[in-house]
Amino acid sequence: MQILTKNWNKIDPLRIDSYIKTGGYESLRKAIREMTPEKIIEEVKKSGLRGRGGAGFPTGDKWDLAAKTPAKEKYFICNLDESEPGVYKDRTIAEKNPHQIIEGLLIGATAIGAKKAFIYINGYYRKQNEILEIALEQARGKEFIGRSMLGSAIDIEVDIFQGAGAYICGEETALINSVEGNRGEPRLKPPYPPVAGLFGKPTIVNNAETLANVPFIIKRGAKTYSQIGVSGSPGTKLFVLEGAVKKQGIFEAPLGTTAQELIYNSLYGGGMASGKDFLFAQIGGASGRLVTAGKLDQPLAYGAGEYNLGCGSIFVADKSTDLKNLLFSWADFFHRESCGKCVPCREGTYRLWEIAKRIKKNEILKRDKENIEDILWTLSNTTFCPLGNFAAIAWSDAMKMFGKEIFG
Amino acid sequence: MSLQKILVQIEPKPENLLRALKAAQKENKYIGEKECEKIADYFSLPLARIYSFASFFNEIRTKKETKKNIRICSGGPCLSKDSAKVARQIEMLLGLEAGNDAHPKYKLEYISCLGLCDRGPVVEVEGQIFERVKPEMVDDIIQSYL
Numbered sequence: 001m002q003i004l005t006k007n008w009n010k011i012d013p014l015r016i017d018s019y020i021k022t023g024g025y026e027s028l029r030k031a032i033r034e035m036t037p038e039k040i041i042e043e044v045k046k047s048g049l050r051g052r053g054g055a056g057f058p059t060g061d062k063w064d065l066a067a068k069t070p071a072k073e074k075y076f077i078c079n080l081d082e083s084e085p086g087v088y089k090d091r092t093i094a095e096k097n098p099h100q101i102i103e104g105l106l107i108g109a110t111a112i113g114a115k116k117a118f119i120y121i122n123g124y125y126r127k128q129n130e131i132l133e134i135a136l137e138q139a140r141g142k143e144f145i146g147r148s149m150l151g152s153a154i155d156i157e158v159d160i161f162q163g164a165g166a167y168i169c170g171e172e173t174a175l176i177n178s179v180e181g182n183r184g185e186p187r188l189k190p191p192y193p194p195v196a197g198l199f200g201k202p203t204i205v206n207n208a209e210t211l212a213n214v215p216f217i218i219k220r221g222a223k224t225y226s227q228i229g230v231s232g233s234p235g236t237k238l239f240v241l242e243g244a245v246k247k248q249g250i251f252e253a254p255l256g257t258t259a260q261e262l263i264y265n266s267l268y269g270g271g272m273a274s275g276k277d278f279l280f281a282q283i284g285g286a287s288g289r290l291v292t293a294g295k296l297d298q299p300l301a302y303g304a305g306e307y308n309l310g311c312g313s314i315f316v317a318d319k320s321t322d323l324k325n326l327l328f329s330w331a332d333f334f335h336r337e338s339c340g341k342c343v344p345c346r347e348g349t350y351r352l353w354e355i356a357k358r359i360k361k362n363e364i365l366k367r368d369k370e371n372i373e374d375i376l377w378t379l380s381n382t383t384f385c386p387l388g389n390f391a392a393i394a395w396s397d398a399m400k401m402f403g404k405e406i407f408g
Numbered sequence: 409m410s411l412q413k414i415l416v417q418i419e420p421k422p423e424n425l426l427r428a429l430k431a432a433q434k435e436n437k438y439i440g441e442k443e444c445e446k447i448a449d450y451f452s453l454p455l456a457r458i459y460s461f462a463s464f465f466n467e468i469r470t471k472k473e474t475k476k477n478i479r480i481c482s483g484g485p486c487l488s489k490d491s492a493k494v495a496r497q498i499e500m501l502l503g504l505e506a507g508n509d510a511h512p513k514y515k516l517e518y519i520s521c522l523g524l525c526d527r528g529p530v531v532e533v534e535g536q537i538f539e540r541v542k543p544e545m546v547d548d549i550i551q552s553y554l
């Protein structure tokens with residue numbers, strides 16, 4: 001079943017007509033002409049759609065909260081910040097079928113009553129930014145965006161907001177701060193954005209992939225959608241396969257598919273690259289857990305199993321992988337991207353990075369091993385936002401699995 | 409173009425602040441104190457707020473860069489495509505160490521994943537992105553840019 005990749009390479013992303021020919025914007029038309037906002041939200045709730053940004057929060061419930069919070073102004077933001085190492089699924093949707101995201105965004109904004117929407121895009125995605133600019137312009141030309149959309153009283157404006165290199169701005173409250181012209185530091189929750197978000201108004205932040213599912217749900221109905229995937233996690237998901245597999249890239253598979261299938265099935269990764277022996281798979285980007293061969297057979301779904309699927313990336317490390325470089329890679333990333341708001345993360349990621357540099361140069365000090373444990377505990381338990389916890393996940397697993405190898 | 413001319417094209421609303429900084433940086437290469445002051449005036453915001461905002465982002469420079477800048481992605485997928493060898497080649501060619509700012513003319517830094525993992529290893533030289541870089545390409549890339 002293909003929902004997200006169906007028309008990739010078939011349609012021309014620079015021509016709205018080629019999207020419309022495949023039935024594009026029919027869902028928006030249906031949502032505006034045949035459905036009330038309540039009905040749209042009801043349908044999304046019934047579909048069981050869960051957020052693809054990593055946390056898997058039920059999308060319909062979130063929309064409902066924003067819709068029911070009384071306010072003159074509301075905002076809808078598509079999160080295309082995507083800066084987790086090893087993840088490029090949202091970038092690829094924007095590249096191959098930008099209108100699918102825009103249509104989902106417009107349906108969402110209509111449902112909650114937002115007049116202003118943003119697409120918050122990773123600052124490095126320059127080409128995708130241009131594609132989206134063109135797509136928005138063409139959608140305005142067809143009256144899908146702007147005043148009296150499709151002849152109705154609905155009026156939604158959509159702007160692109162380009163980031164400037166900050167992983168933390170993918171976190172929704174940090175993202176909102178940066179749109180307001182403040183440092184991209186996370187806010188204390190509650191209040192949650194659907195109640196008080198951008199400029200203090202009810203705001204929905206949804207991942208780009210989440211939104212790309214919405215046109216299908218509106219067109220084909222919640223029931224059809226909810227039968228794809230597994231109970232509790234319906235629909236398909238984009239998985240990114242990188243590392244020592246035969247076929248790297250993006251694959252669409254029903255939720256509930258196992259990493260085993262994704263790595264070895266010829267539909268997806270097609271097995272290990274020739275001459276490579278499996279060591280572990282890291283699931284969910286640099287903040288993902290390290291999964292050994294014996295545990296690959298758990299279904300990748302939300303809230304199930306021992307490990308999260310996160311944003312759906314699988315990085316396969318093989319026995320020739322230089323673990324010291326990999327440890328440095330994780331530490332380097334989180335130390336650079338810690339926003340600095342809270343001490344345990346700011347200092348913890350920095351010290352871990354210093355140790356990682358020593359490990360890489362084979363200059364480990366006696367006290368480093370003990371310190372690593374302290375730092376990892378502190379990151380896992382005391383930081384203000386999840387980034388601090390993320391920084392400790394892969395390292396903790398690596399210490400358990402390869403601590404002896406690394407420290408002798 | 410003068411900073412003033414760039415700014416008048418942008419509506420002074422908070423959600424346009426980052427856009428203004430980026431546009432100013434494109435012209436001026438960095439946002440120093442003088443630029444911050446002008447932007448603060450234009451947006452009617454305190455200078456400290458502009459500076460604190462500008463200094464937050466990896467891609468906004470608040471100091472003049474005198475060295476030639478080379479950056480290499482440190483992400484896992486790029487690593488698995490041999491980015492470490494590429495980094496070593498650059499270090500050897502320029503006689504410096506990544507992350508160490510001691511060289512008078514060049515600076516080699518690690519950079520977070522750019523989302524171009526399928527086209528890695530990714531190297532950025534003076535703002536220009538190079539994909540699928542192999543150690544043997546390093547010479548040409550560096551020479552044509554520096």
Ligand SMILES: Cc1cc2nc3c(=O)[nH]c(=O)nc-3n(C[C@H](O)[C@H](O)[C@H](O)COP(=O)(O)O)c2cc1C
Nearest residue numbers: 051052053079081082083170171172206207210386
């Ligand atoms: C450190 C951190 C980074 C995040 N980065 C992203 C991101 O790049 N893209 C994204 O969609 N969500 C990201 N999230 C999750 C968002 O906070 C938010 O939950 C998500 O955008 C909600 O959309 P969804 O419900 O459609 O998943 C991040 C969260 C954290 C804690």
Ligand code: SF4
Nearest residue numbers: 339340342345385388
């Ligand atoms: S955990 Fe890290 S990223 Fe999160 S608020 Fe603290 S310093 Fe910032």
Ligand code: FES
Nearest residue numbers: 481483486521525
């Ligand atoms: S890991 Fe290098 S671009 Fe993603």
